Amino acid sequence: MPLYSSLTPEEAAAELSALQESYRSYQAKGLKLNMARGKPSAAQLDLSRPMLEVLDEEADLHSCDGTDCGNYGGLSGIPEAKQLLSYMLNDRPENIIAGGSSSLTLMFDAISRLMAFGTEGHAPWSTLDQVKWLCPAPGYDRHFAICETFGMELIPIPITPDGPDMDLVEQLVANDSSIKGIWCVPQYANPTGITYSDEVVQRLACMDCAAPDFRIFWDNAYSVHHLFEGAEEHVADIADACHAAGNPNRYLKFASTSKITFPGAGISGLAASPMNIEETLRVAGIQMVGPDKLNQLRHGRFLPTQEALSRHMAAHAKLLAPKFQLVDRKLKEGLSEKVECSWSSPNGGYFISFEGPKSTAKRIVRLAKEAGVQLTDAGATWPYGKDPFDSNIRIAPSMPPLEELDEAMDVFVTCVKIAALEQLLY
């Protein structure tokens, strides 16, 4: 069949009518399927169950440096945790703070700290008339929400297969000192799945910034989250690039084990320059006595080496890869040569980014919802939740079992087709 756009109105109406019948049959099934958030599946969580027994009643609760992990103290985390995080953050343990269960909290707290106290003697950002932030889009809604909560102006930046549009980024940061930072998910980006090219990393590190306290928030959330053996991507290290460029304090690197062990019950990490580490700890030392070191010890002993981590991630990939392949196949079979659309085929991470015809994303998501398939809200991948093209949908295939995903994708494909035909006809 040719592209829908080449159908006659009568042909299109007939096709739509047939699709609406399928749609109603899905509705009749009372489905409850969820592809909304990047949650690991139950089978993935089971991979980390042995970790629950790493610390038993008789366990030595001292870390390798003699810290009693059951008592107060140890503000920057224990060596075992820093070691594990060093594999994910691509940095040396001494540059790392091992934190609590959420890297999102590390990021929120970093921005909160910069707002309230500033950095390197510069004015606290909350005292400035305006703070702007660069948001490669589509991107991660929770990143954007932090900036929005603090009243920043969010500037969307188009994202290319190599990373953010650096010509635009360089031009903006060079001329506007109220632009204080940029969000980056540099490897297997959320949701596009792309990995920043070496040149993009280099340009981010070297670019002239009007703001002397410009910060790159480098959320390397998927650094070890490869899907296919032999197709691993690795982003260049922003720390090396910034140090070489003479901008050693420009970056803050974040990671967590949320999608490695247990989401929400993992450990998180921040890697940065000694100055940034020191400023972070100065405030963290007022905010807490120390992180949960028992959970850090549990993690460090469960995944004590790079090899152990790689084996563990390969087991995740074995569960995840078929889901990504299924989504790709379903989209190809259902939509190729019919609807003008595209989607990502990432080699890692948690998302497939779907670009439908302009002005259909909201409609598709609503149709899917009314047939029992929950998707991420249309627009959520853009600052302020506003996709200027209303075309991007983030598909999160990790959570549902394969058979449910199969059915959910049938519904999704049907909804895309209906929305596309409605647009042609009305």
Added chain:
Amino acid sequence: MPLYSSLTPEEAAAELSALQESYRSYQAKGLKLNMARGKPSAAQLDLSRPMLEVLDEEADLHSCDGTDCGNYGGLSGIPEAKQLLSYMLNDRPENIIAGGSSSLTLMFDAISRLMAFGTEGHAPWSTLDQVKWLCPAPGYDRHFAICETFGMELIPIPITPDGPDMDLVEQLVANDSSIKGIWCVPQYANPTGITYSDEVVQRLACMDCAAPDFRIFWDNAYSVHHLFEGAEEHVADIADACHAAGNPNRYLKFASTSKITFPGAGISGLAASPMNIEETLRVAGIQMVGPDKLNQLRHGRFLPTQEALSRHMAAHAKLLAPKFQLVDRKLKEGLSEKVECSWSSPNGGYFISFEGPKSTAKRIVRLAKEAGVQLTDAGATWPYGKDPFDSNIRIAPSMPPLEELDEAMDVFVTCVKIAALEQLLY
């Protein structure tokens, strides 16, 4: 022997000389004893080791409401954790947020939120010319440090056996709208050990505040931390009092299991009015996806009932009470009828508050340090670390084993005597 102050200069010099000899003999021992912080002892931590095995590899990781504690979500915490916290916070589970491992973080984050965003539509505190805070003193240094970090002006309030000096508090808050709150450790206070009287609680709830967004930070850190059976003290509930007084949003109650299970690896809780809970969750939902629910489940299943909690705390008391008794005996034997001083004999909590002669606390702490006994810094119990009388020393007897505590107290008593005599002589 009469009070040192009635000695002749010759008698005092002779006594000082003898004490200096003892002091040198302590120095020669190369002691390393620590009474600086309220850390539970190794034996106390062992009481909670069975909790490490509550969640084993085969455990059902769902909370009683069906939440998968191993996956994302559950912003306000799981029912089991709220239930446990309800015994400590003296409140209903539905008024409680169960948080991460640190109640200090809940307090810091609450103040950070009020600074950045304000409450109930009032101006964010960071936009005001000045924010002042009432600090009953001696009090908890980490409380004061939070306010100091945010640039507030700290106002010390004398503390009586019944709680803060309410005549002064009422007068201050009625006339100065820049006074935004007060720190309270209302039961077995840090460090004085006192419990607020019903009248004080009532007056705090009812008093007229010039600031409509005045907040009582009610850190009930020692709510179940009784030392002696039959001598339990219980502070009246600030929530009931505030609701009855028509000031339902005035209080924020905090507690944690840090001194119940594992310090730094426990769970924390906030109880407040629906408005305050809602405002807290609105920001918390940007800061994180949810707290560590596996650790909440571990705690909830380990201490599932009020009776289980009481039994557990009685086991703590059995280890702690002899230490408090030893300190009291050593001070009585060593200092009564010699030095003009006083100290608390609390029925719960973690501290003994020692009041030496004026202008001796710094000297005593330094002398003890140079003989290998670490005490909390003199002044730490006062805002800005400045004790106007230089007389208060916080003794934390929980951490050292009894025999070490015995020796540490010999050193302490010797140092007090030396400082007192030095003051008389020079």
